Amino acid sequence: MTATIPGPTGTPTAAPVPFVDLAPIHAEIHDEVLARLTAIVERGDFVGGGAVGEFEEAWARYCGRRHAVGVANGTDALELALRALGVGPGDEVIVPANTFIATPEAVVAAGATPRFVDVDPATLLVTPELVADAVGPRTAAVIPVHLYGQVCDMDGIVAVARRAGIAVVEDAAQAHGATWRHARAGSFGQVGCFSFYPGKNLGAFGDGGAVVTDDEALAERIRSLANHGRSATSRHAHDHVGMNSRLDTLQAAVLLTKLPHLDAWNALRRRAATRYRARLAAVAGVEAVAVAADAESVHHLEIVRVPDRDGVAGRLRTQGIATGLHYPVPCHRQPPFAAEVALAVCEQAATEILSLPMYPYLSDAQVDRVVDALAEALP
Numbered sequence: 613m614t615a616t617i618p619g620p621t622g623t624p625t626a627a628p629v630p631f632v633d634l635a636p637i638h639a640e641i642h643d644e645v646l647a648r649l650t651a652i653v654e655r656g657d658f659v660g661g662g663a664v665g666e667f668e669e670a671w672a673r674y675c676g677r678r679h680a681v682g683v684a685n686g687t688d689a690l691e692l693a694l695r696a697l698g699v700g701p702g703d704e705v706i707v708p709a710n711t712f713i714a715t716p717e718a719v720v721a722a723g724a725t726p727r728f729v730d731v732d733p734a735t736l737l738v739t740p741e742l743v744a745d746a747v748g749p750r751t752a753a754v755i756p757v758h759l760y761g762q763v764c765d766m767d768g769i770v771a772v773a774r775r776a777g778i779a780v781v782e783d784a785a786q787a788h789g790a791t792w793r794h795a796r797a798g799s800f801g802q803v804g805c806f807s808f809y810p811g812k813n814l815g816a817f818g819d820g821g822a823v824v825t826d827d828e829a830l831a832e833r834i835r836s837l838a839n840h841g842r843s844a845t846s847r848h849a850h851d852h853v854g855m856n857s858r859l860d861t862l863q864a865a866v867l868l869t870k871l872p873h874l875d876a877w878n879a880l881r882r883r884a885a886t887r888y889r890a891r892l893a894a895v896a897g898v899e900a901v902a903v904a905a906d907a908e909s910v911h912h913l914e915i916v917r918v919p920d921r922d923g924v925a926g927r928l929r930t931q932g933i934a935t936g937l938h939y940p941v942p943c944h945r946q947p948p949f950a951a952e953v954a955l956a957v958c959e960q961a962a963t964e965i966l967s968l969p970m971y972p973y974l975s976d977a978q979v980d981r982v983v984d985a986l987a988e989a990l991p
Contacts, residue, residue: 628932629969629978632811636973637877641869648865661861667868668822668859671806674789674871676799677824679831682859683838686785686807689821690718692857693803694753696833697779699724703752705781708738709942709951709958711757714807715783716943724752728944730955734902736760736915736965740768747772753779758787758797760938761813761881761912762903766792766800773801781805786912788813789878793906798824803834808867813881813910814874816863880972881911884979888914888968891983897990901965913938917964920991925966927989933982936967 652661664682672680683689699705700723707716709728716726729746732739736759743754754773756764766782773780780801784790787797788806798804808820823834833852836842841854892898901915915938918924925935942958944951968982 626932626981629934629982631934631936631967631969632971633973634810634815634971637870637873637971640873645866645869648869649862652861652865658861659858661864663861663864663868664859667864667871670868670871671822672824674874675796675804675824677804678826679828680822680824681831681834681838682864683821683823683834684857684859685819686783686805686809686821687714687718687721688838688855688857689805689807689823690715690755690781690783691721692834692837692855693781693805693823694718694722694724695837696830697753697781697802699752699779702750704748704750705752706738706743706746706754706778707943708742708755708757708759709944709955710736710939710961711759711783711943712785712939713943713946713948714785715755715757716949719755720948725750726943726949726951727751728942728949728951728953728955730957731961733957733961735762735904736901736957736961737762737764738769740765740772743769744772744776747776747778751776751778753781755781755783756801757783758785758790760901760909760915761786761790762907762909763787763790763792763797765904765906766795770800785809785812787910788912789874790910791908794908802827802830808863813878813912814867814870817866818860818863820859820863820867821857822859877972878910880974881970882909884970884972884974885909885911885914887976887979888983891980892916892986895983895987895990898986911970914968914970916966916968916986917961918966918986918990919964921964921966923991924986924989928982928985931985931989933985934969938965938967940965 668680703724704727782804784797785807808816837854838857841850841852843849899917
């Protein structure tokens with residue numbers, strides 16, 4: 613049964629549906645996380661405390677990699693990975709234009725230039741073919757972005773990169789636990805980069821990030837760069853010009869507490885997505901972003917394409933249903949980049965995409981209410 617609240621004249625009105633509701637998952641872990649945080653406060657190991665190393669080991673194991681390095685946020689993870697790989701001035705990095713600006717921002721911060729490419733019209737992800745077409749004499753790396761919770765075709769992209777002799781840096785900020793042919797996001801390229809922003813599938817209580825890799829030397833270089841370029845042999849020696857980008861011990865404790873729940877929470881997201889898609893199939897004029905047959909998405913976001921997107925979002929808002937926009941301005945059209953390239957799929961999708969409510973404890977009744985209201989909101 614759908615919950616109701618009194619309307620302005622006393623008439624029952626369906627309860628609002630938030631875009632994200634983290635309260636239920638935080639209630640699950642409340643006591644355990646509080647105990648961990650209390651222990652850290654009592655010990656005073658706020659920077660580089662034991663929880664950081666413990667989480668790094670657990671996260672590397674979860675992703676199927678040998679090493680993980682905790683950093684301050686997902687943007688730094690990308691920049692540090694590129695810098696550690698030697699990508700810098702004079703280099704180009706292939707980046708899909710349909711992504712959060714942090715992806716090309718990290719490329720520029722490393723001293724390189726983004727080479728924007730289009731995406732597949734069904735999944736809105738970059739493809740091996742698009743990467744292959746974009747490789748040029750200055751290409752040093754490609755950043756496949758596992759957007760909305762779905763992993764790109766990594767077998768194909770890695771094959772293209774190997775032929776071209778370029779590095780693969782996975783942006784897996786929205787794909788914690790997602791798989792391509794049963795291998796997890798972050799396990800394909802030289803490095804995989806994650807954000808633990810609170811709203812992510814695995815979210816901290818603030819900012820946080822990590823880089824995963826199988827290359828021990830690369831992991832140590834990233835660790836050094838993230839800690840002021842400090843040498844592994846002496847805290848008073850600095851081998852590189854680095855930065856201050858360490859994973860906070862308190863955030864590591866939160867992530868350690870949440871990690872054992874991640875697969876169950878992802879399964880709940882998939883359940884909600886399945887109901888969404890079954891219901892949406894009967895709504896003319898709405899197209900859900902496709903999930904490839906070889907991918908298992910973790911549905912960080914539930915994206916649909918609709919006509920009159922802004923009008924639809926406004927009408928849903930009047931019904932108490934929150935929505936999001938990811939991303940209404942493609943990166944190649946953002947003022948800092950203003951790339952002289954036409955990317956038809958990205959540009960068209962940017963006018964149509966709408967993010968529906970999605971979180972682990974989204975109920976069947978809430979999904980049904982969103983779909984019913986969406987059907988009524990269409991022009």
